[in-house]
Amino acid sequence: MIEVLRLNHRIARDKRISTHLALTSRALSVTKAYYSGQKDGSLEESVQKVVNRFGGPFEIIHTKEPLKLIKEKKKQNYIIIHLTVYGLPFTQVEKEIKDKNILIIVGGEKVEPEYYQVSDYNLSIGNQPHSELGALAVFLYKYSNIKTKFADAKIEILPSEKGKKIISL
């Protein structure tokens, strides 16, 4: 099981990136995404609307105390992975994380030093300036799955060569 924690969400600046982080997580089999920073009803609503139509389970949950959340996950034997441009190559941990529960931390603009310390692994998708969302997508594609079955979906998109096919369930 892989869960995601997005740090330091700021409503004005991050709404779209955080929404995309949630949708990408859901599409790649994550069922819970946490976020810290400003609580954002509009972000939660956008995500919930997708879940209502396309199915779940998927939750986006605000946390006031991200470090406490991380420590709880550690007690539950989750591996804590912080994705950062400064980290070691993400492909190095394949054996260590196989079949483990994982919490992936992705930063906002600034990430405090304690997150580097508390994480089991600080990992990078190349040591070049990047996007936390691009990095998360690559990590999840490598270590998770593209999800095809969602519960309680009201509509479904069918693969199409040209154009759009949507069916009601």
Add this chain to the structure above:
Amino acid sequence: MIEVLRLNHRIARDKRISTHLALTSRALSVTKAYYSGQKDGSLEESVQKVVNRFGGPFEIIHTKEPLKLIKEKKKQNYIIIHLTVYGLPFTQVEKEIKDKNILIIVGGEKVEPEYYQVSDYNLSIGNQPHSELGALAVFLYKYSNIKTKFADAKIEILPSEKGKKIISL
């Protein structure tokens, strides 16, 4: 060679997503990203600053006529791939695109029907609501490479277990 075209950039709404699209492209070996919609000096400047510090080659180029650009690329034997939630599974084209030059189109909020028609392949990373940036990152990770050598870099990040290591070149 893989190039990227981002459609319908809107300054107010898309600045961060488009900047992230450019950085993710650059980190995954793309050297040219085009964008249509509103010309955005601030987007171009953010990307140019990264190139000045971390190296290139990488260009972000505004185009007023994206369809004309696509048709020119087709004449140059590029394969045109439109990433869309409605498309066929992106893993289907592995043989067809091997060793070819590719132009990847990623949409803004709405993509006009002619882009579905003009593209050689409309491809999806799972048929679930997604992020154009998440989808691009997965596609590039599968079909391109994480780039490690950049020309004319002034600084470089060294992989680090905890913390940050940056060197001047």
